Amino acid sequence: MNFRSEAYTTILKVLKDKEYSDTLLHQRAKKLKNAGEDPALFYNLVKGVIKLYLKLDYILQQYVDKKKYTDTDIKIKVLLYMGLYQLLYLNSIPDYAAVNETVELAKTLFNPQVADFVNAVLRNYLRNPEVSYPNEPALRIAYEHSFPPELIKQWLDLWGEENTEYLAMFFNENPELHIRVNSTATTPEKLKAYFAKRNIVITPSQASPMMFHTAQTAEVLEDVAFSEGYFSVQDTSAALIVELLDPQKEESVLDLFAAPGGKCSYIAERMDNTGEVIAVDKIPSKMKLLKQAANRLQLTNIKMVVTDAFKYGPVAPAFHRVLVDVPCSGWGVFGRKSDLRWQAHQNIPELIKLQEKALDYAANFVTPGGFLVYSTCTMNPKENEDQISAFLKKNRNFELIPADAFIPERYTSAGYLKTIPFKHNMDGAFAAKLQRRK
Numbered sequence: 001m002n003f004r005s006e007a008y009t010t011i012l013k014v015l016k017d018k019e020y021s022d023t024l025l026h027q028r029a030k031k032l033k034n035a036g037e038d039p040a041l042f043y044n045l046v047k048g049v050i051k052l053y054l055k056l057d058y059i060l061q062q063y064v065d066k067k068k069y070t071d072t073d074i075k076i077k078v079l080l081y082m083g084l085y086q087l088l089y090l091n092s093i094p095d096y097a098a099v100n101e102t103v104e105l106a107k108t109l110f111n112p113q114v115a116d117f118v119n120a121v122l123r124n125y126l127r128n129p130e131v132s133y134p135n136e137p138a139l140r141i142a143y144e145h146s147f148p149p150e151l152i153k154q155w156l157d158l159w160g161e162e163n164t165e166y167l168a169m170f171f172n173e174n175p176e177l178h179i180r181v182n183s184t185a186t187t188p189e190k191l192k193a194y195f196a197k198r199n200i201v202i203t204p205s206q207a208s209p210m211m212f213h214t215a216q217t218a219e220v221l222e223d224v225a226f227s228e229g230y231f232s233v234q235d236t237s238a239a240l241i242v243e244l245l246d247p248q249k250e251e252s253v254l255d256l257f258a259a260p261g262g263k264c265s266y267i268a269e270r271m272d273n274t275g276e277v278i279a280v281d282k283i284p285s286k287m288k289l290l291k292q293a294a295n296r297l298q299l300t301n302i303k304m305v306v307t308d309a310f311k312y313g314p315v316a317p318a319f320h321r322v323l324v325d326v327p328c329s330g331w332g333v334f335g336r337k338s339d340l341r342w343q344a345h346q347n348i349p350e351l352i353k354l355q356e357k358a359l360d361y362a363a364n365f366v367t368p369g370g371f372l373v374y375s376t377c378t379m380n381p382k383e384n385e386d387q388i389s390a391f392l393k394k395n396r397n398f399e400l401i402p403a404d405a406f407i408p409e410r411y412t413s414a415g416y417l418k419t420i421p422f423k424h425n426m427d428g429a430f431a432a433k434l435q436r437r438k
């Protein structure tokens with residue numbers, strides 16, 4: 001077993017069969033680790049090639065006869081992507097090793113002719129690695145940073161060339177690990193001291209006293225403090241959404257689109273294991289993850305209901321706080337979810353309808369004087385500000401509560417929680433806090 005052959009079959013599954021799952025990746029990485037291989041290289045190669053395959057493809061076309069490249073099977077293209085990715089991004093691997101190992105893999109998987117082809121293309125690149133990109137901004141950014149051109153066009157219209165490029169670049173970097181302290185088990189100071197004793201540096205977040213970030217991902221995840229429930233892995237932007245919701249002890253809280261439950265477990269922690277959090281989601285396998293997290297964190301105030309949110313009832317204004325964390329285009333999490341940029345742009349109109357319906361439905365559960373938080377992990381105004389404006393126009397009994405009363409002002413804009421990945425060094429998220437009048 002070696003990390004390149006495992007990476008090859010994984011990448012092919014994603015690019016050819018459009019199948020991606022973090023679980024599959026983790027299982028394979030674990031297998032490699034047990035066989036004495038470095039899982040970090042496996043993760044880097046798989047996630048990197050999936051994110052950057054459009055760029056790799058664009059470059060490779062410049063080193064092969066056009067017709068021959070068009071006729072080349074995806075099974076062979078994946079080998080070329082892997083070889084070129086190592087040459088461009090894996091500095092720990094010398095160029096000769098990147099080429100030789102890819103050629104050897106081509107021999108094992110195919111035959112000497114394919115191996116010769118792979119060798120010739122990669123060496124062609126090495127002889128003259130100058131690549132030229134189109135002048136037109138949308139195409140240049142799309143190929144240089146590997147995003148669908150139609151998505152880049154939308155971003156350019158929204159934010160202009162400079163910000164679009166910052167965003168695209170940010171999502172191609174290796175994201176740091178963000179962790180959240182379990183306040184029912186320990187304190188931020190104790191957790192920091194615990195890791196310091198083990199020579200692991202975790203840096204306090206500027207955004208939240210309960211959050212840290214670290215570049216020592218593997219060491220932190222493998223530490224027993226994780227399995228013992230002293231912390232969770234969560235992007236800081238997601239934690240801020242719960243801080244905006246601001247759940248209090250002994251309250252009743254409804255989390256209508258709850259799984260896999262990162263926000264739900266934080267709600268339960270902030271309520272210090274009191275009151276009741278009802279977590280609703282329709283996907284049983286994702287709810288299982290919430291159940292595991294609740295057990296690990298020893299949270300006893302979460303009640304899980306596996307059902308379609310729109311069938312959850314009785315529909316009555318019975319909750320102090322309702323979180324409606326809707327399915328969205330996911331633009332804000334393109335850094336962590338390597339395959340998402342290749343699918344997310346397709347179904348936005350449908351998502352917008354679902355979000356509108358979810359917000360309307362969730363509002364029915366808020367008690368007079370209670371709060372409703374609508375959130376997404378996207379920076380798309382049509383899924384964010386536009387949804388809230390339309391809702392407030394229809395529902396005069398709700399009003400916007402400014403977010404900067406709950407989270408640092410730097411992460412807010414026009415009363416909303418709004419995180420900008422390259423500016424705040426976290427995922428992109430949006431949330432609005434609405435109060436139902438008494």
Ligand SMILES: C[S@@+](CC[C@H](N)C(=O)[O-])C[C@H]1O[C@@H](n2cnc3c(N)ncnc32)[C@H](O)[C@@H]1O
Binds near residue numbers: 263308
């Ligand atoms: C953005 S995710 C929620 C993430 C979650 N709040 C967290 O912090 O981990 C949206 C969730 O909505 C769920 N979902 C989508 N349509 C649904 C429906 N009609 N009823 C219930 N859950 C639904 C999906 O299974 C998905 O887990």
